[in-house]
Amino acid sequence: MRSRFLVKLGLAAATVFMLMALAVSGYSADKQKIRLASEYPDKHPTIKNGVMPWIEEVSEKTGGNLKIQFFNPNALAPAKEANAALMSGAADMIFTPSQMSARGKFPISSVALLPFMNKTAEAGSRMVWELYEKYPEMQKEFADMKVLWQWVSAPFEVHTTKKDIQTLEDIQGLKLIVWTGDLARMVSALGANPVETTPHDTYLSLQRGMADGVVCPIAPMKAYKISDVTKYHIILGLMTTHFYAGVNLDKWNSLPADMQQVLVDTTGLTMVEVSGKTLDSGAAKDTEWMKEKGHKFTVLSEDERAKWQAKTQPIVDEWVKKMEDQGFSNARQIVEDAYALSAK
Known part of the structure; x- marks a missing residue:
C-alpha cells in the first residue's frame, strides 16, 4: 500500500512539474x-x-x-x-x-x-x-x-545565345522566349518579338534556334539547362x-x-x-559560376536603362487606368510609392 501511495505521489508530482514547466515556458x-x-x-x-x-x-x-x-x-x-x-x-x-x-x-x-x-x-x-x-x-x-x-x-533579365546586347537598338527584332503574357507585352514594347513557351521547353527551343534568347531570372537557369545554351546576359531588372x-x-x-x-x-x-x-x-552565386564558364554579363548604365524604361511607360499608364476604372482612385499614388520605395 505504501509503495502504491508513493507511486501515485510521484506521478502527481511529475504532472504538477510538467504543468508548471508549460506555464513557465508560456507555450x-x-x-x-x-x-x-x-x-x-x-x-x-x-x-x-x-x-x-x-x-x-x-x-x-x-x-x-x-x-x-x-x-x-x-x-x-x-x-x-x-x-x-x-x-x-x-x-x-x-x-x-x-x-x-x-x-x-x-x-x-x-x-x-x-x-x-x-x-x-x-x-x-x-x-x-x-x-x-x-x-x-x-x-x-x-x-x-x-x-x-x-x-x-529575383529580377527577370535578358539572356541570349549569340548576340551581345549593349543597347536598346541591339534588341530590336530579336526573338525572345517569355513565360508569361506580362513579359510578352514588355518584350514587344522594347521592340523584340516574344515567343511564349514554358520553362521546361526553353532549353530545346534555344538549342534548336527557335529563339535568340530568353527573359527570365538567373536562379532557374541551371535547373532548366538554359545556362548551357546562352552566353550573353544583360542585367536590367525588367520585372519581378x-x-x-x-x-x-x-x-x-x-x-x-x-x-x-x-x-x-x-x-x-x-x-x-x-x-x-x-x-x-x-543569383550572385550562379552568376559567378557562369562567368567561370566564359559567360559575359553586362549591367545597363542608368542612362541606357532609362531609355529602355521609357519604352515600357505605356504599360505603367495602362495599369493605372485599369486600376482607376476598377475604383482605385489612388492608383497613380500607389505606383509612385512603389517605384520610390524600390529605389531606396
Whole structure:
C-alpha cells in the first residue's frame, strides 16, 4: 500500500512539474501541424537557407508543439490551384505567386510586376511589404487569409545565345522566349518579338534556334539547362513576380494564441528580408559560376536603362487606368510609392 501511495505521489508530482514547466515556458501543450504547399522546391536557396531554418525556429520556440510540414510543388496541391487549396483547407499554408493561382484576385498587388521597378529581390520585397502595410486596398485583397509575409522574385533579365546586347537598338527584332503574357507585352514594347513557351521547353527551343534568347531570372537557369545554351546576359531588372505566404483563416483561428504570436514574431519584415536576400545571393552565386564558364554579363548604365524604361511607360499608364476604372482612385499614388520605395 505504501509503495502504491508513493507511486501515485510521484506521478502527481511529475504532472504538477510538467504543468508548471508549460506555464513557465508560456507555450500551449496542444500539438499542432501546418501543411505548407510551396511553389519553390526544397532545394531552392530561399527554402534551404531561409524557410527551413524558420521552420526549425518555430518548432523550437513552441517547445516542439507546432510543426510545419513542407510539401514540394504539386505534392499537396497543384501549383496553379494553390490559392483554391488554401481557401478549401486542402493546404494550411501556401507560398505562391499572386498572379498565377488566383489571377485577378490581387489587382493592386500586381503593381510589383510593372516594368523596371525592382533591381534586386531584397529591395522589391521590402517595397511590397511596405505597400501592404500602408494601403488598406492591398490588405483587403488578402482578407480571406492570414498573411505572414510577402516578397518578390529575383529580377527577370535578358539572356541570349549569340548576340551581345549593349543597347536598346541591339534588341530590336530579336526573338525572345517569355513565360508569361506580362513579359510578352514588355518584350514587344522594347521592340523584340516574344515567343511564349514554358520553362521546361526553353532549353530545346534555344538549342534548336527557335529563339535568340530568353527573359527570365538567373536562379532557374541551371535547373532548366538554359545556362548551357546562352552566353550573353544583360542585367536590367525588367520585372519581378509577386509572392505571398498565407495561412488558411480557419487553421489560423484554431491555433492557440501563443503559437500565433510565435508565427507573427518570426515572420513579417524578418522573412521579407530573408526571402529577398536568399534570392539575390543565389543569383550572385550562379552568376559567378557562369562567368567561370566564359559567360559575359553586362549591367545597363542608368542612362541606357532609362531609355529602355521609357519604352515600357505605356504599360505603367495602362495599369493605372485599369486600376482607376476598377475604383482605385489612388492608383497613380500607389505606383509612385512603389517605384520610390524600390529605389531606396
